[in-house]
Amino acid sequence: MSRLTESLSIGTSDSLSDRVLDSLPERGSPTWYVLGLALALFVGFSIYTALMHARFETTGADLGAYTHMFSSTLDGEGWLQHGKYRASHPSGSYWGAHFSLTLLLFLPLFALVPSVYTLLVAKSFVLAASVVVLWLLARDRLDSDRLAGVVTVSYAFNPFLWSAWSFDFQEQVLIPPFLFAAYYCYQKDRQLLFLGFLALVLFTNEFVVFPTIGFIGGLFVAAAIAGRLRKRGPMILGAGVLVVVARIVSSAAIDYYSVFGGLPTYVVAEPLQPFIQGMGRVSIVDLAMTVLANPMLLIDSATFAVADKLLFFVAFMLPVAFLALFDELSLAALAPYLGFAWVFTGEAKAVYFEFGAHYPLYLLPFVYIGAIHTLRRLSGRFDALRWPSRSTLAGLVSAVLVLCLVSGAASGGGHLAVPPPADDDHRETLETAIDSIPEDASLIAQNDIYPHVATRPNASFIVSPGTFGAYENRWQNVTPEYLLLDTQLNPNAPWARAVQQTYADRLGEEYGLYRYQDGIQIFKRGYDGPVQGVTQSDPGARRYDAASMATGTAERADGTIVSDNGSAGDYLWFGPYDTLTPGSYTATFRVNASGSGSSPVVTVDVAGGDDHGRIASESVAPTDGWRNVTVDFTIDETTTDVEFRGIREGSGRVAFDEVRVSYESKNATTNASAGSA
Numbered sequence: 001m002s003r004l005t006e007s008l009s010i011g012t013s014d015s016l017s018d019r020v021l022d023s024l025p026e027r028g029s030p031t032w033y034v035l036g037l038a039l040a041l042f043v044g045f046s047i048y049t050a051l052m053h054a055r056f057e058t059t060g061a062d063l064g065a066y067t068h069m070f071s072s073t074l075d076g077e078g079w080l081q082h083g084k085y086r087a088s089h090p091s092g093s094y095w096g097a098h099f100s101l102t103l104l105l106f107l108p109l110f111a112l113v114p115s116v117y118t119l120l121v122a123k124s125f126v127l128a129a130s131v132v133v134l135w136l137l138a139r140d141r142l143d144s145d146r147l148a149g150v151v152t153v154s155y156a157f158n159p160f161l162w163s164a165w166s167f168d169f170q171e172q173v174l175i176p177p178f179l180f181a182a183y184y185c186y187q188k189d190r191q192l193l194f195l196g197f198l199a200l201v202l203f204t205n206e207f208v209v210f211p212t213i214g215f216i217g218g219l220f221v222a223a224a225i226a227g228r229l230r231k232r233g234p235m236i237l238g239a240g241v242l243v244v245v246a247r248i249v250s251s252a253a254i255d256y257y258s259v260f261g262g263l264p265t266y267v268v269a270e271p272l273q274p275f276i277q278g279m280g281r282v283s284i285v286d287l288a289m290t291v292l293a294n295p296m297l298l299i300d301s302a303t304f305a306v307a308d309k310l311l312f313f314v315a316f317m318l319p320v321a322f323l324a325l326f327d328e329l330s331l332a333a334l335a336p337y338l339g340f341a342w343v344f345t346g347e348a349k350a351v352y353f354e355f356g357a358h359y360p361l362y363l364l365p366f367v368y369i370g371a372i373h374t375l376r377r378l379s380g381r382f383d384a385l386r387w388p389s390r391s392t393l394a395g396l397v398s399a400v401l402v403l404c405l406v407s408g409a410a411s412g413g414g415h416l417a418v419p420p421p422a423d424d425d426h427r428e429t430l431e432t433a434i435d436s437i438p439e440d441a442s443l444i445a446q447n448d449i450y451p452h453v454a455t456r457p458n459a460s461f462i463v464s465p466g467t468f469g470a471y472e473n474r475w476q477n478v479t480p481e482y483l484l485l486d487t488q489l490n491p492n493a494p495w496a497r498a499v500q501q502t503y504a505d506r507l508g509e510e511y512g513l514y515r516y517q518d519g520i521q522i523f524k525r526g527y528d529g530p531v532q533g534v535t536q537s538d539p540g541a542r543r544y545d546a547a548s549m550a551t552g553t554a555e556r557a558d559g560t561i562v563s564d565n566g567s568a569g570d571y572l573w574f575g576p577y578d579t580l581t582p583g584s585y586t587a588t589f590r591v592n593a594s595g596s597g598s599s600p601v602v603t604v605d606v607a608g609g610d611d612h613g614r615i616a617s618e619s620v621a622p623t624d625g626w627r628n629v630t631v632d633f634t635i636d637e638t639t640t641d642v643e644f645r646g647i648r649e650g651s652g653r654v655a656f657d658e659v660r661v662s663y664e665s666k667n668a669t670t671n672a673s674a675g676s677a
Contacts, residue, residue: 030145034135037156042128045165049120052166053451055427056489058116060450060461062168062358066119067454069094069103070110075457083450083460085471085478088281089258096257099250101203102178103171116451119169127165130176131156134368137184141372142379146393151375154400155368158319159408160360168451172361174204179365186219186235195238202246206254208362209247210340214332215366216240221328222373262286266466267349271300287344301343305350309342311410312354316363318407319400320371330370337363354411426518430486433520433534442480446495449484465502481525483511487578488519491548500579500640507638508581515539516663531663541588541660542578544644549575554646554654561656563648572602572646573656579640580608584664587616587631587644595622595652602654606633608642615639622652632664 025031052058065082072081080094080103089096094103110118134155138148155161164173182197202209216239223232254261262281265273275290275297276282291297317325324330341352351357388396434453437443442458450461460480462468472478483503485496503511503523512527517534519542533539546561552571554563561573593601598621605617616633644659 038128038131045124060447064451064454071455087470087474093257099253100171126173133180150396157404164360170358176365206250210336211333218329218332269301269346315407315410318403323374324367324370327370327374333366443482444480445484483523486520541662545658549573563654570648574645577641584634586662588660589629590657592655600649601652603647608639
């Protein structure tokens with residue numbers, strides 16, 4: 001009996017292992033090369049995006065928000081709470097803005113490893129898998145491994161795919177593999193699988209419904225041209241029904257979790273702005289009616305920033321050598337997106353027509369399906385396309401890589417960010433500041449800090465002062481226990497200023513500066529004590545180097561700002577538009593001024609507020625090398641857009657290195673004594 005059981009067990013095991021082995025590609029199959037490429041991309045982008053996050057280069061809106069969604073859902077704090085304050089959906093649920101059912105596929109992974117890195121790795125895996133699915137689709141449709149390989153290389157090295165891959169996390173990463181699989185099943189006449197995968201595409205994000213409508217129209221035209229409309233008709237009809245269902249369900253869900261919808265008016269094209277003033281949000285229907293009532297607006301909006309629109313469109317089409325423009329499937333899918341991006345959106349949301357961030361994920365799968373469809377037609381006419389020689393193959397791959405390279409250069413690198421140099425000391429100080437805030441305390445952090453606190457139940461962030469202000473005006477004031485910002489973190493980004501501007505009239509009064517060090521600021525509600533450091537007892541001076549300043553007539557040289565000549569009144573440097581709470585300060589400018597005589601060469605001053613009015617200043621005569629010039633100043637109310645400027649007075653050479661600002665006294669009526677930082 002035991003021998004029989006053992007024999008049956010071995011037989012079952014052998015049968016299973018045989019089936020697994022039979023399903024694997026043969027040795028030497030090009031599929032192994034594609035799998036190797038996908039694996040390399042998966043590992044490479046997992047490391048790259050993790051590094052970007054570790055260096056605080058990710059954002060709250062597209063990584064922190066998703067992290068908070070999963071965390072809040074698993075902890076029972078609410079359904080997909082994204083940490084944003086939007087007047088349109090005060091409940092805070094992501095489904096009040098966008099409906100994504102397939103987003104929940106990532107929830108079990110996050111439950112196993114509740115970390116932001118889980119989402120980054122999962123995103124890389126899905127997009128790497130889309131390379132393999134495209135290969136299988138291209139190989140089947142083109143009946144040529146070599147030609148399918150060219151298409152796969154084009155997709156794998158597409159700079160706009162890399163742009164979307166490198167940018168945070170979004171559910172739209174699911175669109176390419178699902179759509180490639182849906183089209184594969186469509187061509188194989190597997191109706192249920194086609195409709196199933198298409199449903200997954202449609203329920204990934206409500207916005208994908210519109211290019212899908214065009215795509216289905218393209219399928220109808222292609223079937224009619226090929227004389228297969230009767231055979232393919234039921235699948236096309238089923239796809240149309242799915243579109244209607246997806247639209248109804250997504251609209252119902254968004255309506256349930258929101259009080260009103262529409263586009264924020266600030267993203268609307270500039271020629272349309274005068275017609276929507278004071279509306280807050282506007283629907284596509286309202287915009288369409290406005291354009292129909294004023295036909296010239298259509299031309300004005302479509303041609304606004306037309307050079308940029310055309311440049312990025314050409315760059316977007318280069319990796320497929322414009323083949324998708326000769327196919328009804330991709331053209332029909334592109335039309336709704338381009339109609340929206342080119343007519344209704346302006347420079348405030350240029351990312352739409354520049355195909356930046358995650359927006360390529362809506363279009364790339366349609367573009368590559370169109371390219372494959374076109375190549376299949378051409379390969380039927382030209383055997384060289386169907387069976388390219390090895391030398392021709394090498395030339396095609398090289399050409400594709402060149403096109404990808406040119407496309408990336410034309411689009412500014414395909415929006416692929418370069419990780420900044422590591423500043424371990426500052427990062428460790430910021431991490432210490434984050435840890436000093438109690439885990440369960442209510443907290444608002446600036447956008448690029450939020451992903452690092454997004455698993456906290458009461459953490460949130462500010463998308464923009466306007467959006468946040470609209471929420472407070474309509475619903476209620478937001479009064480967290482802590483505010484966290486860092487003016488030295490990504491100084492060219494506006495995130496710290498967004499928090500400062502939003503709470504400007506409450507800083508120094510309702511919110512006292514609790515901790516400060518190296519640009520890192522923690523404000524605490526009701527705090528009225530001395531300012532503490534983060535990793536040291538002394539908070540130290542605020543330091544603004546030449547890199548954090550804008551230049552006027554001066555130029556940058558070796559980490560300094562230098563002016564050799566100019567006219568009196570020229571602004572040499574200005575910035576960094578920080579916010580200071582009431583108190584007495586000393587600004588210490590490090591300058592080197594040379595000239596003839598003793599007449600002043602430059603004036604250094606402190607200015608601030610909406611009118612950039614001068615608060616205090618000091619004239620600087622020729623110096624003997626580098627010199628510290630101190631300017632004492634006092635402000636009696638929280639002042640935004642504080643500048644430390646250099647203004648030419650006379651002839652001579654002026655060099656500027658940095659300015660340090662020391663907080664001397666909280667008593668705004670008593671001037672502090674001069675000192676150097």
